[in-house]
Amino acid sequence: MKTALGHLSLCLLVLSASGFPFERKGSTPPGAKEKRVQYAARDDVNIIAHGLLQLGQNLKEHVDKTKVQMRDIFNKLKAFNRSMSDMGKDSLRLQARALEMEDQLLNVTVELRDKAEEVQQERRTMSERMSRIEEKVDSMLQGDKGPDIQLVLEAQSRRMEELVERVRLQQDKLDKQSTRLRTLQSQIQRSRPRPEAHAQNSAEEQRDSPVEMAADCHQLFLRGETTSGVYTIQPLHSEHFNVFCEMTADGGWTVIQRRQDGSVDFDQLWEAYENGFGSLNGEFWLGLDHIHTIAKNGSYVLEIKFSDWGDDSASVRFPFKLGGKESNYSLRIPDSGTFSTLESSLGTDAVLGLPFSTSDHDNDHKVDMNCAKHLSGGWWFTNCGRSNLNGRYFQSPPPKQRHQRKQGIFWKTWRGRYYPLKSSTMMIAPADIHKL
Numbered sequence: 001m002k003t004a005l006g007h008l009s010l011c012l013l014v015l016s017a018s019g020f021p022f023e024r025k026g027s028t029p030p031g032a033k034e035k036r037v038q039y040a041a042r043d044d045v046n047i048i049a050h051g052l053l054q055l056g057q058n059l060k061e062h063v064d065k066t067k068v069q070m071r072d073i074f075n076k077l078k079a080f081n082r083s084m085s086d087m088g089k090d091s092l093r094l095q096a097r098a099l100e101m102e103d104q105l106l107n108v109t110v111e112l113r114d115k116a117e118e119v120q121q122e123r124r125t126m127s128e129r130m131s132r133i134e135e136k137v138d139s140m141l142q143g144d145k146g147p148d149i150q151l152v153l154e155a156q157s158r159r160m161e162e163l164v165e166r167v168r169l170q171q172d173k174l175d176k177q178s179t180r181l182r183t184l185q186s187q188i189q190r191s192r193p194r195p196e197a198h199a200q201n202s203a204e205e206q207r208d209s210p211v212e213m214a215a216d217c218h219q220l221f222l223r224g225e226t227t228s229g230v231y232t233i234q235p236l237h238s239e240h241f242n243v244f245c246e247m248t249a250d251g252g253w254t255v256i257q258r259r260q261d262g263s264v265d266f267d268q269l270w271e272a273y274e275n276g277f278g279s280l281n282g283e284f285w286l287g288l289d290h291i292h293t294i295a296k297n298g299s300y301v302l303e304i305k306f307s308d309w310g311d312d313s314a315s316v317r318f319p320f321k322l323g324g325k326e327s328n329y330s331l332r333i334p335d336s337g338t339f340s341t342l343e344s345s346l347g348t349d350a351v352l353g354l355p356f357s358t359s360d361h362d363n364d365h366k367v368d369m370n371c372a373k374h375l376s377g378g379w380w381f382t383n384c385g386r387s388n389l390n391g392r393y394f395q396s397p398p399p400k401q402r403h404q405r406k407q408g409i410f411w412k413t414w415r416g417r418y419y420p421l422k423s424s425t426m427m428i429a430p431a432d433i434h435k436l
């Protein structure tokens with residue numbers, strides 16, 4: 001800009017120095033020499049004027065450009081000021097929120113302190129009341145009426161004992177009669193075989209009679225049994241057999257497998273897995289035939305619990321169906337959406353049904369390998385690598401060699417393929433157990 005102004009001033013100086021007459025109209029014509037000088041001067045002036053125009057043009061462009069730049073800078077400054085102001089507002093808002101939260105915290109602290117004092121006060125009141133009651137009882141017992149009350153209490157206690165004894169005797173009698181009736185009924189059934197439909201109706205009628213055995217642990221629970229332990233059950237169209245019932249607040253679960261200390265060898269053949277083995281009060285496998293017999297009579301759920309050596313535990317629960325001998329006791333877990341990672345160690349492969357395998361019955365999905373032989377025990381094997389709760393029991397610490405460790409009890413999506421678990425329990429119950 002300065003340079004352009006400098007050029008303009010210089011041109012004006014040259015013009016004034018040359019004494020160029022800008023207006024020549026009406027002047028007297030000079031001599032020939034003078035004329036030539038005038039023409040030469042006019043050419044110079046034309047050149048200078050042209051230069052001036054050029055300069056003016058450049059100057060104008062420069063000014064326009066500068067104006068645009070200045071406008072941009074102003075706009076940017078305005079935007080910057082705006083964002084600074086917004087940030088200031090945000091900061092104020094945050095400060096206000098922090099103060100508000102501090103107030104809330106203070107209020108909660110005060111409330112908690114008040115509550116704690118209230119509880120303390122209540123405790124003191126209760127304690128005083130208890131002391132007063134104790135004093136009253138003591139004085140009554142020591143006073144004139146004391147012996148009378150003691151006598152009445154003793155008499156009541158004796159009556160209660162007598163009643164309990166009579167109830168127990170009645171119960172014994174009832175149990176004996178039940179057993180006798182059951183024996184007679186099974187003798188009658190055996191001697192007079194009836195059509196299937198009729199037999200079913202008859203069995204359903206018996207269900208309501210007092211002599212019929214419970215079909216599973218949940219029925220026992222519904223009849224008032226709340227203590228876990230060994231019970232005899234008799235599923236529909238089946239012989240009676242003993243099971244371990246895990247009685248919970250929800251209902252009665254029939255335990256089908258338990259591992260806890262390695263006291264029972266689970267590396268068994270097909271027949272053993274079909275009929276069951278072990279001790280119901282310790283480690284055992286209830287038997288595929290028994291599990292099928294119970295679960296075929298309705299909708300059942302399978303719950304599996306396992307724990308590691310840090311006593312951490314996990315569990316999964318599936319609705320399931322177990323096929324009979326003809327399907328190699330295929331386990332089918334219907335696809336109810338997607339399986340969780342934990343569930344996928346068994347659920348995913350059992351959607352269409354997964355047959356059971358032992359080392360002498362290779363029904364697994366691995367074509368070139370017998371999973372039960374390669375690992376250990378019997379299980380619903382797929383490709384030998386997802387789960388096996390009937391594997392070898394390893395005490396802690398487990399063997400260092402991976403090829404040994406993989407024969408252990410494992411659930412791949414919980415503690416991994418090579419972590420031998422500490423315990424496992426599998427149990428079944430009617431699907432509506434949780435609705436109670």
Ligand SMILES: [Ca+2]
Nearest residue numbers: 364366369370
């Ligand atoms: Ca195989």
